Amino acid sequence: MNIIGPDTLVFGVDDVDACEEYLKDYGLESVGDGQFIALDGTSVIVAHKDDPSLPEPLASGSMLRKTIYGVADQATLDAIAAELDKDRTVKVLDNGSLEAQDDAGFVLGFQVTIRKPLSMPAEQINAPGASSMRGFNSLGVEKLATPKPRSLSHVVYFVPDFAKLEAFYSQRLGFVTTDRFSHVGPFMRPAGTHDHHTLFFIETPPHMQGCEHFTFHMAGPTEVVQAGTNMVNKGYQSFWGPGRHIMGSNWFWYFKSPFGCHIEYDADMDLHDEHWTAREMLPGADNSQTFLLEFREKWAPGGPPQQ
Amino acid sequence: MVLLCHIDDIPEGAAKGFDPLQEGRDSLFVVRQGATLYAYRDLCPHYGETALPWRKDGYLDGAGQHIVCASHGARFEIDTGLCISGPCRGQTLTGITLEVTATGQVLAHL
Numbered sequence: 001m002n003i004i005g006p007d008t009l010v011f012g013v014d015d016v017d018a019c020e021e022y023l024k025d026y027g028l029e030s031v032g033d034g035q036f037i038a039l040d041g042t043s044v045i046v047a048h049k050d051d052p053s054l055p056e057p058l059a060s061g062s063m064l065r066k067t068i069y070g071v072a073d074q075a076t077l078d079a080i081a082a083e084l085d086k087d088r089t090v091k092v093l094d095n096g097s098l099e100a101q102d103d104a105g106f107v108l109g110f111q112v113t114i115r116k117p118l119s120m121p122a123e124q125i126n127a128p129g130a131s132s133m134r135g136f137n138s139l140g141v142e143k144l145a146t147p148k149p150r151s152l153s154h155v156v157y158f159v160p161d162f163a164k165l166e167a168f169y170s171q172r173l174g175f176v177t178t179d180r181f182s183h184v185g186p187f188m189r190p191a192g193t194h195d196h197h198t199l200f201f202i203e204t205p206p207h208m209q210g211c212e213h214f215t216f217h218m219a220g221p222t223e224v225v226q227a228g229t230n231m232v233n234k235g236y237q238s239f240w241g242p243g244r245h246i247m248g249s250n251w252f253w254y255f256k257s258p259f260g261c262h263i264e265y266d267a268d269m270d271l272h273d274e275h276w277t278a279r280e281m282l283p284g285a286d287n288s289q290t291f292l293l294e295f296r297e298k299w300a301p302g303g304p305p306q307q
Numbered sequence: 308m309v310l311l312c313h314i315d316d317i318p319e320g321a322a323k324g325f326d327p328l329q330e331g332r333d334s335l336f337v338v339r340q341g342a343t344l345y346a347y348r349d350l351c352p353h354y355g356e357t358a359l360p361w362r363k364d365g366y367l368d369g370a371g372q373h374i375v376c377a378s379h380g381a382r383f384e385i386d387t388g389l390c391i392s393g394p395c396r397g398q399t400l401t402g403i404t405l406e407v408t409a410t411g412q413v414l415a416h417l
Contacts, residue, residue, distance in 0.1 A: 015369030022361075061392055063380065158379075208394050212379070235362040239378060256361040258369075260380025 001079055001174040003190035004113050005198040006152050007042050007070035008035075009214055011063045011259055012049040018258045019046045025234050026263060027148045027227055028216075038216050041116045042070075042152035055099070055107040062210025063260040067106060067155055068097070070113025072192055080110050083172055103168040104159050104209065118150060123220020123267070140222075146230060147223035149216030153250075153266050154198045156213050160206040162186065169199065178272050179247040181283040187247060194271035196248035213254060215264030221251045224265045228253035232295050243292040247281065252289075311337065314344070314411040322366035322374070324349060327415060332358065335403055335415065336366050338374065338385050346405045346415060347388050351376040352398035374400070 013019045020030070023044055028036035037043040047054055047065075054065045071077055077098060084090045084100045091099040097111035124134040134140060159165050162185035169175040169188055177186040178196050185201030202212055218224050225242050232238060239262050241253035250269040254262040281287040309327040317323045317339040324333030336359070337346045349358045353376065360366050361377035368375045373391075374383040381393025388400035404416040 018365075018369065061380070204394070207392070207396055208379070210380070237358065237361055237363075237365075237377070239357070256377035258361050258365070258377065260375075260377075262378060 001083075001190070002072035002076045002192040003080075003110070003173060003175075004070045004072060004115065004192035005190060005195065006067055006155055006214075007111060007114055008045055008066075008068040008109075009043075009064060009152070009155060009211075010045045010047070010054065010066035010068065010109075012047055012051060012054045012057060012065045013063050013259060014049060015258050016046060016048050022236070022257055022259075022263075025231065025236070027146065029148075038149040038151055039116075039120075040118050040151045041114045042216075044152075044214075058105060058209055060207055060209045062158075064155075064211035065107060066099075066109055068109035068111060069190070070115055071110055072113065074112060077110055077112060080173070102165065104157075104161070104165050106157060115151070120150070120219070123222055141226075145223075145226050147218055147227045149218060149227075149265070151217045153195070153215045153217045153269070154200065155211060156200045156202060158204040158208045158210050158212050159185065159201045160204070160209055162201040162203040165201055175199065177278050178276060179279045179281070181247075181287070182280055184283045186278075189272070194273060196250070196270045196272055211259075211261040213262035213264050215252075215266045217269070218265050218267040220267050224251045224253050224267045227265050228255070229295065231255055238295055241292070242295075243289040245289055246287055247279070308406065308414045309417055311405075311413045311415050314339070314342075314407055314413055317344070317413075320371045321364070323364050324360065324366070325415075327417065333360075333363075336360075336364075337405070337413065338366065340385065344405050344407065344413065345385055345388075346403040347374070347400040348403060350401065351378060351381060351395065352390065352400065353379065353381060353393070353395040 023036040034046040035043050081090050097109050099109050126134050166186050174191045175188040177188050180186040185203050187197035188199045189197055237256045239254040239256050244251050248269050250266040252266050254264045257263045311325050322336050322338045324336045326333050333349050336349050337344050351357045357378050359376040366374050379394050381390050381395050383390050390396050390398050406414045
């Protein structure tokens with residue numbers, strides 16, 4: 001099934017004003033009705049937790065109310081409807097999208113993707129031995145910049161039984177497992193993307209079920225660190241990073257948020273195809289990152305400024 | 308005993324973080340409800356080394372009814388520190404004893 005990846009995450013939150021301010025500071029653009037979009041149109045939607053238009057919450061009280069996947073075309077949508085209709089309720093909403101639950105009770109949506117094709121360079125670097133990427137007189141960094149998230153990258157769920165969900169997403173929706181942490185869960189990608197993962201599960205007790213984090217792709221590591229630095233300077237609290245993961249190779253920086261989950265910036269994730277063989281690693285700090293840095297205030301060596 | 312602030316520095320129904328040992332980040336926080344103050348170490352019992360707020364002084368939910376850890380949304384009772392939902396359900400924040408002087412100075416027993 002040609003599912004491309006998450007188009008939109010829908011949250012029902014406690015403090016709408018704080019969440020909206022957070023997403024603007026994160027770099028998404030407000031387009032009204034609680035929707036905040038990245039450069040390719042993928043988005044986060046914020047509503048109050050008591051908004052009757054939202055799907056029912058999970059028993060855990062997680063603020064994530066719905067994950068809406070973008071698919072290639074109407075034929076894919078029809079195929080998903082036919083598949084899921086075998087054993088569960090599939091609603092067709094007024095906008096033509098589908099709504100159904102996965103085998104853990106997460107509410108999913110499916111729509112013909114709203115993603116706009118992007119044509120922008122990745123972060124350009126120069127290195128001895130490589131043909132020049134950036135070219136003469138093209139500068140690598142700005143002192144001050146406000147990088148914009150490009151595309152909704154992935155969502156991570158706390159789940160009570162990762163094997164059950166891995167089976168659902170692979171057998172029913174055509175996702176592929178690219179790598180896994182033993183006893184924790186798999187990294188999965190749908191058939192319509194080569195990204196290392198758009199979905200990752202962390203097995204936890206049932207009362208924790210919900211969203212652990214979500215993230216948008218940036219142009220490269222400089223944007224991850226510059227956008228994260230902007231967040232720190234606005235008073236937001238770093239949770240983990242900046243650093244670089246091993247599985248997926250993506251640069252990361254996670255922040256705490258008023259969404260009851262972490263919100264990350266990521267960049268430069270590995271791409272895979274059918275020739276890849278999934279790896280398995282033990283969970284823990286050593287296999288979670290190649291290195292881990294930590295923010296500190298700007299500083300420079302040298303004595304006091306000359307009078 | 309370490310001086311944190313004057314009681315009027317903490318708005319009614321709000322929370323405030325403090326760094327009394329000058330470690331570079333807040334290590335405890337105080338919640339004010341009327342004339343009553345509650346103080347806890349700024350560490351979520353889930354991982355044991357993660358501070359709670361998503362930004363400076365962001366310890367409470369929107370309605371000011373519960374203490375919230377912004378990592379995974381764990382909720383705690385303000386008066387007991389007991390986690391009532393989230394990863395560390397049933398565990399408790401580490402309380403800190405406060406003393407308020409006759410002039411309203413707030414002191415912490417560390």
